[in-house]
Amino acid sequence: MKLSILDQSPISSNQSAREALEGSVKLAQAGEKLGYSRYWIAEHHDLPGLACPAPEVMLGCIGAQTKKIRIGSGAVLLPHYKPYKVAEVYHMLATLFPDRIDIGIGRAPGGSAEATNALSDNFLQQVWKMPDLVKELLHFLHNDFPEGHEFSGIKASPTPDIAPEPWLLGTSIKSARLAAENGLAYAFGQFMSDNDGRAIIQEYLECYKQRKRDQHPQVILTVSVICAETNEKAEEVALSSLIWSLQKENREGNQGVPSIQEAKQYILNEKEQATYSKLKQNMIIGNPSFVKQRLKEMQAFYKADEIMIVTITYSPKDRISSYQLIANEIF
Known part of the structure; x- marks a missing residue:
């Protein structure tokens, strides 16, 4: 089973943004040593508790401090930017770190309406133009615009000698079809979706094959996982992430990921209890053998080639330990 890492660069309540970003570097280094295939870092804008608005900056830093793990964006939010500039940036990275760069492409705003307006004057219009933006970016990545364009x-x-590997990220039928139409690999964000991921991935596979592509379609399934030595310990560690999700929904999570003790003191009302249960159902929480079993079941159910794991904990040690326990159990 191929495993990879998605890092949202979370800031814990006792951390500075710099410490969180330093933790991201350490996570990528640990992932490389443990045998993970890729490390992707997400893009967010003015979201309290998340430290990275510029994956391309972190990728330069991380690429210089790792040797072989593939690194990339998860995702570059294309409607904010001109495809030409995005291609230049990722060509630069691919030149510096040959055959290691992925470019995940997404269309979410990545922040509040105010942050979106500060980034772009016409974000919604660009979202409608997403199919054209994707095609333009692919042409720039391969420098193959037809004559006369x-x-x-x-x-x-x-x-670069080897172009960045493009992936389309999404959680909808529309994104699945767009990936297939352009011959792109597809990453489905199961951890952030209530949609029928199996049906969406099946649509991608069928659309891809209908176009008789020479290459095999590739699917990454991104899931939220907390692993610890025992189920009880994993439940305790996961509490910080779950309570923080509730706090963000209530616009109360400005202090970052709460400690386990802080999370235990949070009193859930009736509505929050229902939300909490739903959030927990969308995660894999347990000891290494349980996590391995669930990952294998999900890989088979969704027909995924690769599983990408996102793990948010209060303690950086717990986060790296989670990835280490999973790697030791599976690799």
């Missing part, structure tokens, strides 16, 4: 005379420099 307005951009055929320019290149996204520097041109």
